[in-house]
Amino acid sequence: MNAGEKTDMSNTLDRREFIRRVLALSAAGAALSLAKCAPRPSDGEATSTSAQAASPTAARPQATEAPKATAASGQSEAAAQPTDALSQEQAPTSAPPSPVSGSAYLAVARGAGADPAELTRRAIAAVGGIERFVKPGARVIVKPNICNAYHGPEYASTTNPIVVATIVTLCKGAGATSVQVMDFPFGGTPQASYTKSGIEEAVKAAGGEMVVMSPIKYREIAIPQGKALKKGKFYGDMLDADAVINVPIAKHHSSAGLTLGMKNLMGTVLDRNGMHARGLHQTIADINSALRPQLTVVDAIRILTANGPTGGNLDDVKQMDTIIASADVVAADAYATTLFGKTAKDIAYIQMGAEMGLGQMDLGAIKIEEIAV
Amino acid sequence: MIATTLRRFRRWVQLAAFVLFLYLLIWAGRLPFLRADLFFLADPLTGLANTLAARHIVAPILIGGVLAFAFALVLGRAWCGWLCPMGTILDWTPSRHTKRYDPDPAHWLRALKYFLLILLLAAAAFGALAFLILDPITLVYRALTTAVWPALLFIVFRVESLLYQAPLLRGAVDAFETVFRGRVMPVQQPYYAGNVLVALVFAAILALNAVRERFWCRYLCPLGALLGLVGKVALLRRTVGNACIECQRCARACPTGTIDPARHFESDPSECIMCLECAPTCSRAGQTFAGHLGAAAWQSYDPSRRQFLAATGAALATVGLFGAERASGRDDAHLIRPPGAAKPEFLSQCIRCGICLKVCPTSGLQPSLQQAGWAGFWTPVLTPRLGHCDYGCNACGQACPVGAIPPLPLEEKQITVIGHAYVDRSRCIPWVDNRNCLVCEEMCPTPEKAILLDEVTARAADGTETRVLRPYVVHERCIGCGICENRCPLNGEAAIRVYPPSELTAVG
Numbered sequence: 001m002n003a004g005e006k007t008d009m010s011n012t013l014d015r016r017e018f019i020r021r022v023l024a025l026s027a028a029g030a031a032l033s034l035a036k037c038a039p040r041p042s043d044g045e046a047t048s049t050s051a052q053a054a055s056p057t058a059a060r061p062q063a064t065e066a067p068k069a070t071a072a073s074g075q076s077e078a079a080a081q082p083t084d085a086l087s088q089e090q091a092p093t094s095a096p097p098s099p100v101s102g103s104a105y106l107a108v109a110r111g112a113g114a115d116p117a118e119l120t121r122r123a124i125a126a127v128g129g130i131e132r133f134v135k136p137g138a139r140v141i142v143k144p145n146i147c148n149a150y151h152g153p154e155y156a157s158t159t160n161p162i163v164v165a166t167i168v169t170l171c172k173g174a175g176a177t178s179v180q181v182m183d184f185p186f187g188g189t190p191q192a193s194y195t196k197s198g199i200e201e202a203v204k205a206a207g208g209e210m211v212v213m214s215p216i217k218y219r220e221i222a223i224p225q226g227k228a229l230k231k232g233k234f235y236g237d238m239l240d241a242d243a244v245i246n247v248p249i250a251k252h253h254s255s256a257g258l259t260l261g262m263k264n265l266m267g268t269v270l271d272r273n274g275m276h277a278r279g280l281h282q283t284i285a286d287i288n289s290a291l292r293p294q295l296t297v298v299d300a301i302r303i304l305t306a307n308g309p310t311g312g313n314l315d316d317v318k319q320m321d322t323i324i325a326s327a328d329v330v331a332a333d334a335y336a337t338t339l340f341g342k343t344a345k346d347i348a349y350i351q352m353g354a355e356m357g358l359g360q361m362d363l364g365a366i367k368i369e370e371i372a373v
Numbered sequence: 374m375i376a377t378t379l380r381r382f383r384r385w386v387q388l389a390a391f392v393l394f395l396y397l398l399i400w401a402g403r404l405p406f407l408r409a410d411l412f413f414l415a416d417p418l419t420g421l422a423n424t425l426a427a428r429h430i431v432a433p434i435l436i437g438g439v440l441a442f443a444f445a446l447v448l449g450r451a452w453c454g455w456l457c458p459m460g461t462i463l464d465w466t467p468s469r470h471t472k473r474y475d476p477d478p479a480h481w482l483r484a485l486k487y488f489l490l491i492l493l494l495a496a497a498a499f500g501a502l503a504f505l506i507l508d509p510i511t512l513v514y515r516a517l518t519t520a521v522w523p524a525l526l527f528i529v530f531r532v533e534s535l536l537y538q539a540p541l542l543r544g545a546v547d548a549f550e551t552v553f554r555g556r557v558m559p560v561q562q563p564y565y566a567g568n569v570l571v572a573l574v575f576a577a578i579l580a581l582n583a584v585r586e587r588f589w590c591r592y593l594c595p596l597g598a599l600l601g602l603v604g605k606v607a608l609l610r611r612t613v614g615n616a617c618i619e620c621q622r623c624a625r626a627c628p629t630g631t632i633d634p635a636r637h638f639e640s641d642p643s644e645c646i647m648c649l650e651c652a653p654t655c656s657r658a659g660q661t662f663a664g665h666l667g668a669a670a671w672q673s674y675d676p677s678r679r680q681f682l683a684a685t686g687a688a689l690a691t692v693g694l695f696g697a698e699r700a701s702g703r704d705d706a707h708l709i710r711p712p713g714a715a716k717p718e719f720l721s722q723c724i725r726c727g728i729c730l731k732v733c734p735t736s737g738l739q740p741s742l743q744q745a746g747w748a749g750f751w752t753p754v755l756t757p758r759l760g761h762c763d764y765g766c767n768a769c770g771q772a773c774p775v776g777a778i779p780p781l782p783l784e785e786k787q788i789t790v791i792g793h794a795y796v797d798r799s800r801c802i803p804w805v806d807n808r809n810c811l812v813c814e815e816m817c818p819t820p821e822k823a824i825l826l827d828e829v830t831a832r833a834a835d836g837t838e839t840r841v842l843r844p845y846v847v848h849e850r851c852i853g854c855g856i857c858e859n860r861c862p863l864n865g866e867a868a869i870r871v872y873p874p875s876e877l878t879a880v881g
Contacts, residue, residue: 029545029548148764148765148818149763149765149766150764150765150818151765186816186860187763187764187765187816187818187856188734188763188764188765188766189555189559189560189561189734189763190555190560191555192734192765192766193765196765211551212554212555212560213560214550214551214554214560215530215560215562216530216533216534216537216546216550217537217547217550253815254811254814254815254826254842255809255810255811255812255814255815255842273812273860273862274862276810276811276812276862277810277862279808307820307821307822309815310764310815310816310817310818311820312818312819312820313820313821
């Protein structure tokens with residue numbers, strides 16, 4: 001500008017003062033965030049601390065103590081797998097805890113017109129209660145299926161908000177320090193999908209946090225057991241979390257047959273197109289060998305029987321008032337197929353998962369508790 | 374010192390207006406109570422051109438236009454000096470500085486803006502709005518939304534990714550991401566065709582400050598010309614009284630160079646932007662800003678009949694050229710308009726503001742560089758391979774200030790056909806490789822899938838018989854949203870592509 005500016009001392013001072021303040025503020029902010037992250041252990045430590053935390057209570061062994069079903073189908077080398085994974089520092093949430101004595105391997109709560117919250121609580125209680133999966137001080141991530149922003153929950157294309165909120169409440173009650181809820185929708189922005197699905201409102205009311213998954217946080221890890229995928233970029237926060245709770249909705253999906261718990265984990269992987277290109281079923285089984293949620297709760301309050309996974313037609317929605325819970329995602333999925341008049345053998349990824357030793361698909365070989373509400 | 378205070382006050386107003394401009398820009402489509410197009414409504418040039426070309430008037434444009442003209446009738450070009458984001462950016466851009474009064478390189482340069490104004494309005498009267506790309510608000514909005522902001526997001530993303538590798542910094546990056554991702558920064562990086570071109574043009578406009586301060590405002594700005602013409606009869610004007618000692622300080626301070634020693638330091642109200650930079654320089658109260666009735670003197674560079682005829686002739690020539698363009702002969706095969714915008718009058722309604730491009734969450738709406746010819750330069754075109762039309766979104770129609778993209782309710786938008794998908798059986802995996810893929814079917818968002826699957830027996834790669842699901846499109850259900858084309862896992866051209874719809878099919 002002109003001479004005026006040079007003589008105007010206050011302006012120059014303002015600018016300097018402004019820069020000084022911005023610098024001071026950012027320094028303070030950086031210090032705060034550093035202080036906040038300091039007690040948080042880095043990857044390798046996270047693995048060991050969670051292992052230590054688990055050992056005294058004996059509630060979370062690394063699946064070496066296989067459930068009776070595992071022994072029955074002879075999957076001992078698979079059962080040893082998570083221990084290898086631990087030493088290779090790839091998947092901290094590497095193994096679902098084995099059942100507490102007396103509790104069921106898989107629980108199904110149902111009751112026509114029953115409160116979804118009650119069904120959720122009863123099913124989780126029957127598999128050992130939330131305390132089995134969430135320790136005091138744990139950082140928990142809940143992964144529902146919020147795949148699109150097209151329709152509300154009544155269309156059964158996204159997980160029931162009451163079920164998600166109930167899980168958040170349970171985790172908080174068990175002493176979790178943070179409960180984050182997230183998904184990466186393919187149809188619409190995360191914000192729009194969180195709102196449209198009703199999950200944002202319910203989760204916030206329950207004291208949970210809705211988090212937009214950040215594109216910078218994906219980390220590549222090895223998938224040693226993988227057949228079609230040898231490595232993959234997974235959402236880092238899920239790898240670091242003390243517990244991941246998988247909350248799929250049971251619905252129709254033409255290429256996968258059905259989308260259930262194992263398929264729901266596609267939302268934690270960056271390159272989903274690549275999974276399609278390499279063969280969907282085997283890649284779904286592969287990612288499930290790397291990222292293993294502590295608990296799977298299948299929402300079958302309403303199920304979508306056709307035109308999935310997006311839906312949009314109420315004629316395709318069937319009220320089932322059912323919640324399935326298990327630490328074993330394969331077993332939970334295997335049971336969920338029966339709601340569609342199918343069996344686990346009809347869905348290739350469940351079969352592949354069972355063959356890889358990720359869990360049990362033979363419903364006759366596990367302890368199932370059916371709860372009428 | 375009232376004069377100094379006023380001058381400082383103006384700078385704060387400029388800053389506030391610019392912050393508001395940025396806020397409306399970044400939050401466009403998600404604003405809780407303000408309209409994203411406030412600055413376009415306050416810009417009487419886009420409104421007047423749209424009204425002339427579309428031959429109808431939109432209520433918000435009428436209100437905004439009346440207010441803007443009333444403002445100009447009182448304060449002349451105060452808009453340029455106080456509110457215009459282009460003017461503010463140019464004030465913040467370093468410019469040529471001389472110790473003495475710096476006359477225009479050539480006097481006729483000031484006439485250029487009037488030529489552009491008449492050209493723009495005459496072309497608009499003939500139905501062509503392409504020259505609105507020269508409107509300063511569209512220019513700044515275009516530069517910031519398609520060039521500056523996406524580039525900034527890209528750099529931030531790269532820096533964050535780098536810092537995230539360091540365990541010590543992870544917490545800080547994490548906190549930053551939690552606060553800004555999804556709120557200020559979109560989850561998906563926006564991409565725009567022509568962003569480099571836009572950046573070069575914008576940089577050139579800023580660089581012209583090296584020739585003369587506010588070169589754009591003095592010589593080129595068609596909006597400044599329009600406000601200047603109104604300013605000829607503005608109430609409040611700067612005048613020089615007898616106390617003037619001809620010290621030249623005001624002439625040196627004037628950013629538009631309209632204080633001319635040859636005119637006894639009087640200024641032309643059409644050129645004065647009421648910035649008050651001159652006010653504190655006058656030691657003897659030689660100048661005043663006071664009310665005047667009647668028109669100010671016509672200057673040599675002000676529009677003449679000859680110039681009017683020349684500009685109108687140029688507009689006529691342009692319209693002829695546009696009409697004889699290749700794009701006018703037959704629509705481009707990839708010219709897919711936003712929902713409801715595929716209509717003959719679209720080109721005479723769209724003011725090229727680019728808000729639709731900004732609010733499109735998938736980057737699917739791209740500025741047309743050549744699909745719609747020069748006549749449709751910078752109008753929105755859906756490019757499904759880059760981004761599809763999200764089934765749950767109607768943001769473009771809601772954001773369009775002039776209704777060129779109609780404000781369809783979501784339910785209506787979801788059955789509005791913008792194109793039709795066609796499977797390319799010479800590329801599609803189940804057709805070529807005899808193995809399942811089905812991504813397009815999975816993605817299809819219509820309540821009854823528009824993509825269906827045929828189960829057939831075919832030979833697998835190893836020669837054995839296998840069952841394969843092959844996609845086909847039911848055109849009665851397809852709305853042309855293009856998510857199938859977008860997500861087709863093939864590299865390069867998709868094996869299912871959307872083309873503009875033929876008249877024969879429609880949903881509902």
